Amino acid sequence: MEQIPKIIEKVSPALVSVVLIKPNKEIQEENQEKDGFVELETGSGFFISDSGLIATNRHVVFEVAGDYWVFWNNKKYFAEVLLRDPDNDVAVLKIKNQGKTPFIKLADxxxxxxxxxxxxxxxxxxxxxxxxxxxxxxxxxxxxxxxxxxxxxxxxxxxxxxxxxxxxxxxxxxxxxxxxxxxxxxxxxxxxxxxxxxxxxxxxxxxxxxxxxxxxxxx
The missing domain is CATH 2.40.10.10 (Trypsin-like serine proteases)
Incomplete structure (x- = not known):
């Protein structure tokens, strides 16, 4: 379909990567990173508001005790998990101090x-x-x-x-x-x-x- 490249161009700025991180003292020596943390799991997400709200799967942020970074626009941000809905596999995150974010409108x-x-x-x-x-x-x-x-x-x-x-x-x-x-x-x-x-x-x-x-x- 001819419109797909235009759709991708439109929504790509609102896409993010969600990463679970842990201090390297909890990880085996060979997996340690220089900054003191190691990335464990990754998933996708996308902005749903210009205030930094992000939608993703609940299973992407399943570890309640874990910390999560969001990689967006060649930078990483600490993400606060505002809600986990295990019944519907939905999670909502938020990043701060990023200014207004591009976002994807939710359809009905x-x-x-x-x-x-x-x-x-x-x-x-x-x-x-x-x-x-x-x-x-x-x-x-x-x-x-x-x-x-x-x-x-x-x-x-x-x-x-x-x-x-x-x-x-x-x-x-x-x-x-x-x-x-x-x-x-x-x-x-x-x-x-x-x-x-x-x-x-x-x-x-x-x-x-x-x-x-x-x-x-x-x-």
Whole structure:
């Protein structure tokens, strides 16, 4: 599709990498970094407001005791995890002292239609930066069983968007976009041993998470 390069150009400034870090005293000697910390896990995320709010998967920031950095615009920022929603695999982070950030508008995921064209993109550090795939919405309101490797538990995710756009470690946590460059969901899972079956969390759950944060802030 001719518009995909324009979509990527539009949304790329709002993509980030999310990295779990720990002091190197907790890590084996051969993995230590010179600045005293070592990067352990990475995932994608994206700004959803100009105030530095970031949406990603809950499984990307699963370690409650861990610290997280966000890599954006060739700089790294400490990220505060404002909310983890394990039921919907949504997390919202925030970085500070960065000025206004570019962001991706959240679309109304309740108005999606089967066959609608979509684009998945991620921004994991390393060789998987700017991982892009495209496809269509091939199913709505799907229920899947997902395994949380961090706790070795299987849990159910409901109301998922099914797509044949490739969802892989390069774009998990990144946005699933419509052709207007709006986020209709967060890329999150695939079914092992099957091709072209990926799933995304509807943007509705991201909006609900942001509303919950706002309600807590006002108390």
């Amino acid at each position: 995921s309740t108005k999606l239609q089967l066959g609608e064209s979509v684009v998945a993109i991620g921004n994991v550090l390393g060789g998987l930066q700017k991982t892009v795939s495209s496809g269509i919405i091939s199913g709505l309101s799907r229920e899947i069983m997902a395994k949380d490797e961090s706790y070795n538990k299987v849990f159910e995710l409901k109301n998922m968007i099914q797509t044949d756009a490739a969802i892989n470690p390069g774009n998990s946590g990144g946005p699933l976009l419509n052709l207007r460059g709006e986020a209709i969901g967060i890329c999150t899972a695939t079914i092992s041993d099957y091709e072209n079956i990926g799933f995304a969390i509807p943007s509705l759950f991201v909006s609900m998470a942001v509303a919950e944060i706002g309600a807590k802030t006002k108390k």
